[in-house]
Amino acid sequence: MSKDLITLEHISKSYDGQLILDDLSLSIYENSFVTLLGPSGCGKTTTLRIIGGFEKPDQGRVIFDGQDITNLAPNKRQLNTVFQKYALFTHMTIAENIAFGLKIKNKSDSYIKDKIKYALKLVNLEGFENRMPDSLSGGQQQRIAIARAIVNEPKVLLLDEPLGALDLKMRQDMQYELKRLKDELGITFIYVTHDQEEALTMSDHIVVMNQGYIQQEGSPEKIYNEPENAFVADFIGDSNIIRSTMIRDELVEILGAKFACVDKGFGENKPVDVVIRPEDVELVAPDAGTINGVVTGLTFKGVHYEMDVEANGYEWLVHSTKLSEVGSNVGIKIDPFNIQIMNVPASEDEEAISETV
Amino acid sequence: MKLFKSKRSAGLMASPYIAWAIIFIVVPLCMVFYYGLTSADGGFTFDNIATIMKPGYIKALKRSIVLAIISTLVCFLLSYPLGMILASMKLKKNAYIVTLFILPMWMNFLLRTLTWMTLLEGKGVINTILEFLHLPTLNIINTNGAIVLGMVYNFLPFMILPIYNALNRIDENVINAARDLGAGTVQTFLRITLPLSMPGILSGITMVFIPALTTFAISTMLGGSKILLIGNIIEQEFTQLYDWHLGSGLSIVLMIFIILNMIIENLSDNGGNN
Numbered sequence A: 001m002s003k004d005l006i007t008l009e010h011i012s013k014s015y016d017g018q019l020i021l022d023d024l025s026l027s028i029y030e031n032s033f034v035t036l037l038g039p040s041g042c043g044k045t046t047t048l049r050i051i052g053g054f055e056k057p058d059q060g061r062v063i064f065d066g067q068d069i070t071n072l073a074p075n076k077r078q079l080n081t082v083f084q085k086y087a088l089f090t091h092m093t094i095a096e097n098i099a100f101g102l103k104i105k106n107k108s109d110s111y112i113k114d115k116i117k118y119a120l121k122l123v124n125l126e127g128f129e130n131r132m133p134d135s136l137s138g139g140q141q142q143r144i145a146i147a148r149a150i151v152n153e154p155k156v157l158l159l160d161e162p163l164g165a166l167d168l169k170m171r172q173d174m175q176y177e178l179k180r181l182k183d184e185l186g187i188t189f190i191y192v193t194h195d196q197e198e199a200l201t202m203s204d205h206i207v208v209m210n211q212g213y214i215q216q217e218g219s220p221e222k223i224y225n226e227p228e229n230a231f232v233a234d235f236i237g238d239s240n241i242i243r244s245t246m247i248r249d250e251l252v253e254i255l256g257a258k259f260a261c262v263d264k265g266f267g268e269n270k271p272v273d274v275v276i277r278p279e280d281v282e283l284v285a286p287d288a289g290t291i292n293g294v295v296t297g298l299t300f301k302g303v304h305y306e307m308d309v310e311a312n313g314y315e316w317l318v319h320s321t322k323l324s325e326v327g328s329n330v331g332i333k334i335d336p337f338n339i340q341i342m343n344v345p346a347s348e349d350e351e352a353i354s355e356t357v
Numbered sequence B: 001m002k003l004f005k006s007k008r009s010a011g012l013m014a015s016p017y018i019a020w021a022i023i024f025i026v027v028p029l030c031m032v033f034y035y036g037l038t039s040a041d042g043g044f045t046f047d048n049i050a051t052i053m054k055p056g057y058i059k060a061l062k063r064s065i066v067l068a069i070i071s072t073l074v075c076f077l078l079s080y081p082l083g084m085i086l087a088s089m090k091l092k093k094n095a096y097i098v099t100l101f102i103l104p105m106w107m108n109f110l111l112r113t114l115t116w117m118t119l120l121e122g123k124g125v126i127n128t129i130l131e132f133l134h135l136p137t138l139n140i141i142n143t144n145g146a147i148v149l150g151m152v153y154n155f156l157p158f159m160i161l162p163i164y165n166a167l168n169r170i171d172e173n174v175i176n177a178a179r180d181l182g183a184g185t186v187q188t189f190l191r192i193t194l195p196l197s198m199p200g201i202l203s204g205i206t207m208v209f210i211p212a213l214t215t216f217a218i219s220t221m222l223g224g225s226k227i228l229l230i231g232n233i234i235e236q237e238f239t240q241l242y243d244w245h246l247g248s249g250l251s252i253v254l255m256i257f258i259i260l261n262m263i264i265e266n267l268s269d270n271g272g273n274n
C-alpha cells in the first residue's frame, strides 16, 4: 500500500515477572484502519499504551514517522487516544473538553471556537457545547471523546475498544460513523477490539493477537478465508477444525476419508489441521458425498439453518439455507477450494482455545 | 431506588431518626437561641451577642480564627501530597497505610492530647531527653505553636481521608487523557487533578476548620490558662460563671462563622462545576 507510519520493533513487556508482550514486531501503514484483534487479556491495550507512550517497553523500539519515540512523553507525541471508558473531564463542559488540547497549544479563541463547531458537527452532536459530560448517554460521551481527540489533528488516532460499553444497535451505528470519520479525516486509525465481527466490518488490516503474540495479520478477507492456524480459524467465526493427515500435495485424509484439496507443500503423510467454514459444508444425498452422517441438531438462524451432523466420529457444524431434518441421513461434500490446510501449532501458544469464542 | 412502597412507610422508618434529631439537635439549638437572645430577666436583647466586640472576647475570637486557619492550612499541606502518594500506589497495601493514619483516632481524644502535654512540658519527655544529650531545651508548651500542633495532630485524619478518597476516585485514564492531549505534568495537575479533588479538599477543610475553631480542650491542655480561645470562654461561661445567656450568645456568633465557612465552600464547589 503506502509507507510505514508506525513501526514496533521487537517489543517485549512484562508485568510482575509475567511476560505480556514477547518480541512483538508490527508495521502500520499511513492512512490505514488497522485493528488489533484478540481475546481479553492478550495484550492489546498494553500494545496501544506503548504506542501512546503511557507505558515503556522493557525491550524494543517504537518508530513514528522515521523517528524513535520509545522514550518520548505522551504529551509530545503526534497521536491521540480514545480511551476505553471515554475518560472525559467531568468538571468541564463539552466545549471545554474539546478545547482542552487546543488551549494547551495556545490556539486563538476564534480558532478554538471554529474547531469545536467543526468537531461537534463531525460527530453529529451540534449544540452540545454547554452540556456536562454526565448528562450525555454512553454513545454521546464516546463521540465527544473522539471529537476531543480529533480537533488536535493527530496523524494517528488510537481507539481502545471504544464501542465496548454500547448496546448492539448503537455499536453498529457507531461502526459506520467511525468508518466515515476515518475516510473524512484521512488519518491512520489503530483500533483495538475483541469482537471479530467488528474487526471484519471496519478494518483495512487486521492483526490477530493471542497471549502476547501476533498470530496472523492481513486483510479481513484473508484472515477469514485463509486462517494460518487453528487459533485464528477458531477466533474468527465458527469453524470445523479437524486434525488430519496430508497424504500428498492436493490430497488430505480427514476423519479417515480422502478429500481433494488445493494446497501443496506440506509434505507427505504429515499431520495438519484443516479448517472448513460451516457454510462450505454441503449436505447431499447419502453416498453422494465423500462421507455419510446423521443430522443431530437443528437451529433456525434467520438467514440460514444451523445443523449439527455426526459423521466419522466428529460433530460437523453446517450452515445452509436448505433444511435437513434431525435424524435424516446425509452425505457430506466439500469443494476442494474450501478446505484450508494449516500447519499444526509448533507451540502451545497457537493452540486453539475454545472458550475464547 | 424505590426501597419503600410509599412515602408513608418511608416516613415511618425514618421516625426514630427524626425523633433523635429533634431531641438532640433541634431542641438544644432552640435553647441556645432562646438563651442567647434573652437577658437574665427574660427580656429580648442583642447584648449577649454584642459582647463579642469587647476587647477580651474579640481577641479570643480572632486568635481562634487565626489558629484554626493555620491548622487547616498545615493539615492541607501535609495531607495533599500524602493523598497523592497513596492514591498513586494503587496497591492493596495502601488500605493498611490509610488505616495507620486512622489508628490514633481509635484512642480517646483527650488522652491523645494529654500525651502531647507530657511530651512537651517544661520537664517533659522531650526536654528530659534534650537535657540528657546536653542540648538546649525547648519551650513549646503553653504557646500558640503547641495549640496548632495539637490541632494538626488531632484533626489530620479528617483532612487525609476525604482528600485521599477524592484522589483515589480519579480514573487513571482521565489523567492519561490530559497527557495525551498535550498537557505536561504541572498543567495536568492544575487543570485536572486539583479541580477533580476539590470536593475532597473542601470537605477536609470543613472537617478540620470547624473543630479547630470551636475546640477548648486542646487549648486548655496545651495552651495553659494564658491562651484563651473563644471555645474556652464559652466553656467558662457555662461551667464556671453559669451565665448561660452570654455563653449562648457567643455560641451564636461562632455558629455564624461556621455557617459562613460552609456557604463559602458551597459556592466554590459549585464554581468548580460550572
Ligand SMILES: Nc1ncnc2c1ncn2[C@@H]1O[C@H](COP(=O)(O)OP(=O)(O)O)[C@@H](O)[C@H]1O
Pocket (backbone or CB within 6 Å): A015, A016, A020, A038, A039, A040, A041, A042, A043, A044, A045, A046, A047
Ligand atoms: N498495569 C498492569 N500491571 C499488571 N498487570 C497488567 C497491567 N496491565 C495489564 N496487565 C496484564 O497484562 C495482560 C494483558 O493486558 P491488556 O493489554 O490490558 O489486555 P487486553 O487489552 O488485550 O485485554 C493481562 O493479563 C493483564 O492482567
Ligand SMILES: [Mg+2]
Pocket (backbone or CB within 6 Å): A041, A044, A045, A046, A161
Ligand atoms: Mg484492553
